[in-house]
Amino acid sequence: MMKIAIVGASGYAARELFEILLNHPDARITVATSRRDEAPRVEESHPGLAGRISLECTPFDVDRIAADADLAFLALPHTASLEVVPALRSKGVKVIDLSADYRIKNAQVYEQWYGHAHTDPAGLSEAIYGLPELFRDRIPAASLIANPGCYTSAGILGLAPLVAEGLVDPKSIIIDAMSGVSGAGRAPKPNLHFPECNESVVAYSVGNHRHTPEIEHILSEVGGEAVETLFTPHLIPMDRGINATIHAEPRSTVVEASLVELYRSFYHASPFIRVCARIPATKDSARTNFCDVAPKVVRGRIIIFSCLDNLIKGAAGVAVQNMNLMFGYPETTGFWRL
Numbered sequence: 067m068m069k070i071a072i073v074g075a076s077g078y079a080a081r082e083l084f085e086i087l088l089n090h091p092d093a094r095i096t097v098a099t100s101r102r103d104e105a106p107r108v109e110e111s112h113p114g115l116a117g118r119i120s121l122e123c124t125p126f127d128v129d130r131i132a133a134d135a136d137l138a139f140l141a142l143p144h145t146a147s148l149e150v151v152p153a154l155r156s157k158g159v160k161v162i163d164l165s166a167d168y169r170i171k172n173a174q175v176y177e178q179w180y181g182h183a184h185t186d187p188a189g190l191s192e193a194i195y196g197l198p199e200l201f202r203d204r205i206p207a208a209s210l211i212a213n214p215g216c217y218t219s220a221g222i223l224g225l226a227p228l229v230a231e232g233l234v235d236p237k238s239i240i241i242d243a244m245s246g247v248s249g250a251g252r253a254p255k256p257n258l259h260f261p262e263c264n265e266s267v268v269a270y271s272v273g274n275h276r277h278t279p280e281i282e283h284i285l286s287e288v289g290g291e292a293v294e295t296l297f298t299p300h301l302i303p304m305d306r307g308i309n310a311t312i313h314a315e316p317r318s319t320v321v322e323a324s325l326v327e328l329y330r331s332f333y334h335a336s337p338f339i340r341v342c343a344r345i346p347a348t349k350d351s352a353r354t355n356f357c358d359v360a361p362k363v364v365r366g367r368i369i370i371f372s373c374l375d376n377l378i379k380g381a382a383g384v385a386v387q388n389m390n391l392m393f394g395y396p397e398t399t400g401f402w403r404l
């Protein structure tokens with residue numbers, strides 16, 4: 067039985083961690099943390115979990131976590147993880163960090179994009195990027211997982227087969243992606259108020275979204291050559307889900323049926339990737355750990371459609387996949403829809 071701590075237990079990603087882990091036959095949640103003086107119980111923060119869990123939230127205490135947990139999921143905003151990861155690791159606790167703090171290997175690039183110096187170079191050098199579909203063999207030995215971003219997973223999983231095979235011009239890639247509002251977390255912000263975002267679609271962080279260097283770094287590793295992307299995120303009025311519509315120029319003539327075959331072969335050992343003949347909709351993968359991908363050829367150019375649930379395949383679901391691999395369980399253990 068794995069004993070689990072969830073740090074940042076009142077947030078949206080944490081809620082999905084509870085949901086999945088309560089379904090896991092070999093995981094027991096022993097610690098949940100919150101900074102608040104009068105911390106709500108887990109079932110008060112997440113009323114939908116009432117009757118399934120009864121657990122007090124306590125302040126972060128590294129000794130308590132080390133005594134009561136084998137693994138800590140950190141569902142904290144970026145930069146907050148930098149303070150707690152070294153403390154947990156010094157006590158032998160394995161960590162899966164859902165924030166961006168350990169995803170970008172180059173500390174200067176991290177500082178440039180996140181506006182904060184990286185204060186844990188040892189952790190950064192040891193962290194494994196936890197995208198099982200690409201790095202499955204690295205995860206079992208990891209003690210620190212940098213869980214991928216939600217837009218990044220949609221983009222990378224949509225492009226990886228093409229980039230790995232060198233089929234597209236690596237500087238031609240355009241990712242237009244749309245996310246539901248839960249992608250911004252639970253803390254209220256003016257642009258996330260219902261009257262502001264309902265019945266409206268808006269692009270944001272044009273040319274400077276923080277997932278850009280993560281996508282480029284991972285795809286460059288996959289392809290063995292520098293990949294550049296024009297990535298434009300959009301906020302759309304739904305609770306959850308990401309749709310990425312991705313354009314890339316083929317290096318030579320391509321046939322759609324061959325691309326579908328390539329994707330099926332590339333992901334044949336990946337139970338959470340569904341290569342679709344139809345165009346996927348966000349509803350198809352909502353509340354599941356699936357990423358649906360569909361490559362198409364239109365007028366000789368490639369368009370890939372990639373959909374996932376930002377809170378599950380984009381956050382908590384892939385985190386539990388990583389946990390399963392770290393502790394020797396089948397990757398699919400604990401997931402309720404397959």
Ligand SMILES: NC(=O)c1ccc[n+]([C@@H]2O[C@H](COP(=O)([O-])OP(=O)(O)OC[C@H]3O[C@@H](n4cnc5c(N)ncnc54)[C@H](OP(=O)(O)O)[C@@H]3O)[C@@H](O)[C@H]2O)c1
Pocket residue numbers: 073074075076077078079080099100101102140141142143144146164165166214215216248249250251252253376377380381
């Ligand atoms: N939302 C998504 O779709 C998504 C997808 C992929 C990755 N992520 C990443 O996952 C992490 C959690 O995201 P989320 O959407 O769950 O965020 P969230 O809903 O805002 O929850 C974050 C939680 O962390 C705690 N917290 C906030 N500021 C803190 C600080 N400075 N120090 C310590 N604790 C703090 C808060 O709990 P208390 O107030 O109770 O302490 C809060 O409930 C983020 O790094 C995010 O980028 C999110």
